[in-house]
Amino acid sequence: xxxxxxxxxxxxxxxxxxxxxxxxxxxxxxxxxxxxxxxxxxxxxxxxxxxxxxxxxxxxxxxxxxxxxxxxxxxxxxxxxxxxxxxxxxxxxxxxxxxxxxxxxxxxxxxxxxxxxxxxxxxxxxxxxxxxxxxxxxxxxxxxxxxxx
Amino acid sequence: xxxxxxxxxxxxxxxxxxxxxxxxxxxxxxxxxxxxxxxxxxxxxxxxxxxxxxxxxxxxxxxxxxxxxxxxxxxxxxxxxxxxxxxxxxxxxxxxxxxxxxxxxxxxxxxxxxxxxxxxxxxxxxxxxxxxxxxxxxxxxxxxxxxxx
DNA sequence: ACAAGAATCTCGCTGAGCGAGATATTGCCA
DNA sequence: TGGCAATATCTCGCTCAGCGAGATTCTTGT
Numbered sequence: 001x002x003x004x005x006x007x008x009x010x011x012x013x014x015x016x017x018x019x020x021x022x023x024x025x026x027x028x029x030x031x032x033x034x035x036x037x038x039x040x041x042x043x044x045x046x047x048x049x050x051x052x053x054x055x056x057x058x059x060x061x062x063x064x065x066x067x068x069x070x071x072x073x074x075x076x077x078x079x080x081x082x083x084x085x086x087x088x089x090x091x092x093x094x095x096x097x098x099x100x101x102x103x104x105x106x107x108x109x110x111x112x113x114x115x116x117x118x119x120x121x122x123x124x125x126x127x128x129x130x131x132x133x134x135x136x137x138x139x140x141x142x143x144x145x146x147x148x149x
Numbered sequence: 150x151x152x153x154x155x156x157x158x159x160x161x162x163x164x165x166x167x168x169x170x171x172x173x174x175x176x177x178x179x180x181x182x183x184x185x186x187x188x189x190x191x192x193x194x195x196x197x198x199x200x201x202x203x204x205x206x207x208x209x210x211x212x213x214x215x216x217x218x219x220x221x222x223x224x225x226x227x228x229x230x231x232x233x234x235x236x237x238x239x240x241x242x243x244x245x246x247x248x249x250x251x252x253x254x255x256x257x258x259x260x261x262x263x264x265x266x267x268x269x270x271x272x273x274x275x276x277x278x279x280x281x282x283x284x285x286x287x288x289x290x291x292x293x294x295x296x297x298x
Numbered sequence: 299a300c301a302a303g304a305a306t307c308t309c310g311c312t313g314a315g316c317g318a319g320a321t322a323t324t325g326c327c328a
Numbered sequence: 329t330g331g332c333a334a335t336a337t338c339t340c341g342c343t344c345a346g347c348g349a350g351a352t353t354c355t356t357g358t
Contacts, residue, residue, distance in 0.1 A: 007269030067317075071315095116156055134286045138163065218346070218349095
C-alpha cells in the first residue's frame with residue numbers, strides 16, 4: 001500500500017465518479033427532454049450568470065468544443081425550450097448576448113441540489129481539518145488536469 | 150466558511166474535474182480516430198480484462214447505455230481498428246465473447262498513464278494520513294453517487 | 299419436439315455536429 | 329474619410345452515431 005498504489009486507487013475512484021456523474025447528467029437530460037450537450041451548455045451558462053461574465057455563442061461554443069454551426073443549434077434548442085433568449089449587444093452589434101431564463105436556473109438547481117446534499121452528507125462525516133485536506137487535494141487535481149495539453 | 154459552503158465548493162470542484170476529464174477523453178479520442186463512446190467502451194473492456202469478467206456485447210451495451218444496434222456499431226468500429234475481435238462462446242452459442250487485443254491495452258495505458266502520474270504527484274504532497282482521508286472521502290462520494298435513482 | 303425466451307445482428311431513419319461559405323459589423327490604417 | 333482585414337454569428341448540405349423494430353440463431357423448460 002505505497003503511494004503509487006494509493007494514486008492508482010484514487011485515479012480509479014475519480015474515473016468511476018466521473019463516469020457516474022456523466023450518467024447522472026444523462027439521466028437528468030433524458031428526463032427533461034435535453035441532450036447531454038444541452039445540459040453542459042446550461043451549466044456553462046449558469047456559471048456565466050454566477051460570475052457575471054457575459055455569455056455569447058462564441059464563448060459557449062468554445063467551452064463546449066463545438067464549431068459555430070453546432071453552437072447555433074444548441075442555442076436554438078435551448079431557446080425553443082425557453083431557457084435562454086438571444087439579444088443583440090448594443091455596444092458591438094456583431095455579438096449576441098445569451099440571457100438565461102429563470103426556468104433554466106431552477107432546472108440547474110434541481111440538478112445540482114441533490115448532488116450537493118449528498119456531498120455535504122459525505123463531508124459531514126469528516127472534521128474541519130480533513131475537509132480542508134479534501135478541498136486542497138481536489139484543487140490540486142483540478143489544476144493538474146486543467147493544465148494539460 | 151461552514152460545512153455547507155465546503156460541500157458546495159467540493160461539488161463544484163468535482164464537477165470541474167469531471168468536465169475536464171471528459172475533455173481529456175475527447176482529446177484522446179480525437180487523436181486516435183476514436184469516438185468518445187469508443188473510449189468509454191475501451192475502458193469498460195479493459196475493466197473486464199482486469200477483473201477477469203467475460204465481456205459480451207450485452208454487458209458492454211448495458212454499461213454504455215446503448216441499445217443493441219448501437220452496441221453492434223461500437224463493436225464494429227473497435228473491431229475494424231483491431232482493438233477487439235468477436236468469438237462465439239462455445240458454451241452458449243447465442244453469445245459473443247469480446248477478446249481485447251494487446252493494442253487496446255497499450256492504448257489504455259497511454260491514456261491512463263499520464264493521468265495516474267499527475268494524481269500520484271498531487272498525492273505525494275500529502276502525508277499518509279491525509280492520503281487515507283482523501284481515499285475515504287472519494288469512496289464515500291462514489292458510493293453516494295452510485296446508489297442514486 | 300416445441301414454445302418461450304435470450305443474445306445478437308440488420309435495416310431504415312432521425313438528428314447532432316461538421317466544413318464551407320454567407321452576412322453583418324467593427325476597427326485599423328493610409 | 330474610405331476601403332479592407334478581422335470578428336461574430338448564422339445558413340446550407342452532408343456524414344455518421346444511435347434509435348426502434350424486427351429478423352436470426354441458439355438455449356431451456358416442459
